[in-house]
Amino acid sequence: MDPIVIVGGDAAGMSAASKFKRERPEREVVVFERGEYVSYAACGMPYYVKGAVDSLDDLVTVTPEAFVEERGIDLRLHHEVVELRPDKHEVVVEGPEGRLTQPYDQLLVATGAHAVVPPFEGMDLDGVFTMHSLPEADAVRDYLAFEEPETVGVVGGGYIGIEMAEAFREHDVEVHVFEMLPHVMAPFGETVAEAVEEELRRQGVHLHLDTAVERFVGDDSVTGIDVGGAVYDVELALVGVGVAPNTDLAASAGIELGETGAVATDEYGRTSRSGVFAAGDVAEARHAVTGEPDHVPLALTANRAGRAIGQTMAGDETPVGEIAGTAVVKAFDLTAARTGVIDEEQARGAGFDPVSVTITASSRAHYYPGAEELTITMLGDRVSGRVLGATMVGREGVAKRIDTVAVALHEGATAEELSYYDLAYAPPFSPVWDPVLTAAKVLDGKLG
Numbered sequence: 414m415d416p417i418v419i420v421g422g423d424a425a426g427m428s429a430a431s432k433f434k435r436e437r438p439e440r441e442v443v444v445f446e447r448g449e450y451v452s453y454a455a456c457g458m459p460y461y462v463k464g465a466v467d468s469l470d471d472l473v474t475v476t477p478e479a480f481v482e483e484r485g486i487d488l489r490l491h492h493e494v495v496e497l498r499p500d501k502h503e504v505v506v507e508g509p510e511g512r513l514t515q516p517y518d519q520l521l522v523a524t525g526a527h528a529v530v531p532p533f534e535g536m537d538l539d540g541v542f543t544m545h546s547l548p549e550a551d552a553v554r555d556y557l558a559f560e561e562p563e564t565v566g567v568v569g570g571g572y573i574g575i576e577m578a579e580a581f582r583e584h585d586v587e588v589h590v591f592e593m594l595p596h597v598m599a600p601f602g603e604t605v606a607e608a609v610e611e612e613l614r615r616q617g618v619h620l621h622l623d624t625a626v627e628r629f630v631g632d633d634s635v636t637g638i639d640v641g642g643a644v645y646d647v648e649l650a651l652v653g654v655g656v657a658p659n660t661d662l663a664a665s666a667g668i669e670l671g672e673t674g675a676v677a678t679d680e681y682g683r684t685s686r687s688g689v690f691a692a693g694d695v696a697e698a699r700h701a702v703t704g705e706p707d708h709v710p711l712a713l714t715a716n717r718a719g720r721a722i723g724q725t726m727a728g729d730e731t732p733v734g735e736i737a738g739t740a741v742v743k744a745f746d747l748t749a750a751r752t753g754v755i756d757e758e759q760a761r762g763a764g765f766d767p768v769s770v771t772i773t774a775s776s777r778a779h780y781y782p783g784a785e786e787l788t789i790t791m792l793g794d795r796v797s798g799r800v801l802g803a804t805m806v807g808r809e810g811v812a813k814r815i816d817t818v819a820v821a822l823h824e825g826a827t828a829e830e831l832s833y834y835d836l837a838y839a840p841p842f843s844p845v846w847d848p849v850l851t852a853a854k855v856l857d858g859k860l861g
């Protein structure tokens with residue numbers, strides 16, 4: 414029988430390969446990875462640049478050698494798949510030994526996403542970086558060490574931009590963040606954004622909102638960022654304006670894309686072509702609240718879907734699971750988090766009648782030292798009483814509280830039900846009514 418073939422050797426691809434091989438050790442699994450790293454934690458790159466993580470190797474979860482020797486996976490580094498031929502059940506690959514054709518029994522497309530490169534003049538100048546691969550993280554850290562820039566410009570106030578602003582400030586450089594929208598971190602809503610903006614300013618970051626970058630200035634190396642009307646001097650620029658799924662391969666093979674632009678998949682990760690699956694940043698997944706396909710490129714989604722598809726390919730059909738868009742970000746001393754549908758317009762578009770409440774509560778019992786304020790915005794549906802989503806921001810206790818709401822979303826819980834969840838309490842960790850319970854209670858009251 415032909416092998417299982419996987420394109421892309423990171424979170425989704427290696428999870429699938431490992432799971433399949435565990436289930437069916439007698440079968441052959443071939444993974445093609447065009448780079449030199451597999452199973453790496455891109456999420457850790459800002460902390461590598463910051464210096465909190467010493468070595469790039471620390472970001473590699475399982476080494477290529479371990480995949481080959483311990484897990485028996487036929488892993489081919491520096492091999493780029495250049496064509497999928499679903500009709501013939503084969504892929505065309507370019508590697509160090511030239512071009513080859515590889516037949517497959519079942520195929521997983523796990524090609525991930527890429528950093529969006531805006532069409533700015535000067536993107537090719539030395540000192541202008543995106544942040545999507547380990548070599549890029551290494552290049553930024555080297556540039557900081559050897560060129561010793563005094564001023565850095567971060568283009569884009571999304572979560573990668575904010576994490577990188579913190580990383581740069583750790584090196585004692587001046588940091589400018591340019592965001593074309595009125596607020597940073599748009600998917601987290603205005604309350605969170607305003608708190609993060611205040612924190613950025615408190616940490617000495619120069620924040621330029623409503624400011625669209627037009628081009629980078631410089632001869633060989635970047636020396637400035639032109640925002641149309643003003644040029645800010647910078648000696649390093651980090652562009653973090655979003656990611657887009659790597660769909661070219663799939664699209665040219667006639668595999669259907671969804672409305673989000675990512676590969677359309679069913680609940681088992683199957684694409685429109687027989688025997689071809691897609692998972693991770695390249696693929697859509699069903700949203701737990703709206704029930705609609707969505708594209709939220711995050712690590713757990715990729716790991717989970719890869720693992721489930723490995724199991725399905727081994728003969729045990731396993732759904733890839735729904736997503737709630739649950740995310741948490743460290744913004745200097747603040748934690749910002751979100752889950753579900755938090756935008757009223759989006760909620761209305763999905764057929765809900767949204768009502769929202771915002772509460773501020775204490776992270777610990779009010780008498781216990783070290784308590785911090787925590788702000789929660791929670792959205793519910795007036796018709797069903799269901800919780801639709803929440804955002805949270807504060808200096809402690811945010812990261813795991815958002816997960817409580819995420820669980821409620823997966824359960825389809827109403828605000829009333831969530832307000833009666835039996836959550837843990839002791840004074841150093843929460844008030845007796847945890848802020849999540851309080852927010853749900855207030856929301857329930859408003860839903861009527």
Ligand SMILES: Cc1cc2nc3c(=O)[nH]c(=O)nc-3n(C[C@H](O)[C@H](O)[C@H](O)COP(=O)(O)OP(=O)(O)OC[C@H]3O[C@@H](n4cnc5c(N)ncnc54)[C@H](O)[C@@H]3O)c2cc1C
Pocket residue numbers: 420421422423424425426445446447448450454455456457458459492493494495523524525526544545546573659662692693694695710711712713715
């Ligand atoms: C800076 C940064 C910070 C992040 N922080 C977080 C975080 O805190 N939390 C979180 O949940 N997520 C975070 N993410 C997102 C997370 O890293 C991704 O969701 C996850 O890596 C997706 O895994 P994947 O396997 O789908 O794709 P990828 O990790 O993109 O891997 C795809 C692989 O496919 C290979 N490939 C592509 N095309 C081909 C081809 N034609 N032939 C062979 N190989 C190919 C690529 O080289 C790549 O190795 C972060 C991402 C970045 C960049």
